[in-house]
């Protein structure tokens with residue numbers, strides 16, 4: 001059976017983009033794949049995290065996975081730092097990946113910003129650890145949002161170079177799964193910026209734990225323009241350039257309703273945004289509300305969450321260890 005691996009960073013403020021671009025797809029793939037879903041805490045510490053907040057966020061992402069509908073008995077949910085193979089394989093891959101490859105990574109450039117000299121080495125090596133996450137389990141498919149496409153291409157390059165350097169057919173070349181209408185949900189305040197956990201404006205994102213009033217307020221305040229909702233047949237590329245905020249709200253609606261953007265335009269095109277925003281609020285509250293409520297219940301029982309992670313970690317480790325042993329054998333590292 002083909003195997004899925006994907007992860008979410010426990011960096012707080014889980015949002016609609018994380019849900020539509022990743023977590024909802026994780027849930028949908030579990031009937032057809034063997035799935036391993038990871039709370040990537042080692043990735044989170046590539047930028048500063050308050051230890052108590054980090055512990056809380058690890059449990060919160062776990063709760064989001066479960067509340068969204070991932071079956072932790074049938075599949076694996078765990079946090080990355082419980083399985084040491086990720087860090088060990090990452091070191092081997094640090095010696096396979098080339099500096100030139102990492103220098104091209106746009107996410108590092110965006111996150112390091114002007115203060116590049118002060119960024120952690122971990123932030124720079126982030127995509128190498130991501131390759132190790134995936135290949136530790138020889139995963140064949142990785143569901144992600146569009147922002148992770150470049151990192152996945154790097155994982156493929158690392159797998160291919162490892163196989164080539166050592167003359168083996170060991171690691172699979174992983175396929176990205178970028179699914180659904182909302183592969184890149186944009187900020188509610190600026191249609192040219194990705195919705196993101198670290199945006200300083202609370203109004204830029206709808207989080208999974210927002211209640212109905214907060215969702216309504218954020219959608220009401222979402223930036224639009226004076227024009228009505230774009231009509232059916234409008235050129236989407238042109239809209240992306242000229243009316244990015246309008247297109248973003250249409251895309252979010254389409255994704256939540258599981259329908260093509262064109263159908264949403266057919267229904268709401270030409271109407272005022274105030275009417276459309278009310279319909280979007282109702283839809284968002286109906287789809288996200290139950291997940292947020294379930295998450296709150298789950299985080300109130302940290303013992304249960306920790307059991308899920310411990311059980312998942314043990315099962316993940318059992319899959320990872322034989323792969324790591326083989327890697328060491330291939331590379332020529334002596335082991336007991």
Ligand code: AQP
Pocket residue numbers: 007008009010011017018019020021022143144145146147148182183184185186194195196197198199
């Ligand atoms: N805006 C988005 N639209 C669609 N998918 C998104 N993802 C993130 N943002 C969007 C997808 O969510 C998964 C988990 O992301 P992550 O937590 O590992 O890291 P990230 O991409 O760095 O998330 P953020 O929210 O943007 O955090 P910050 O602000 O820290 O950079 C991934 O599959 C990602 O594609």
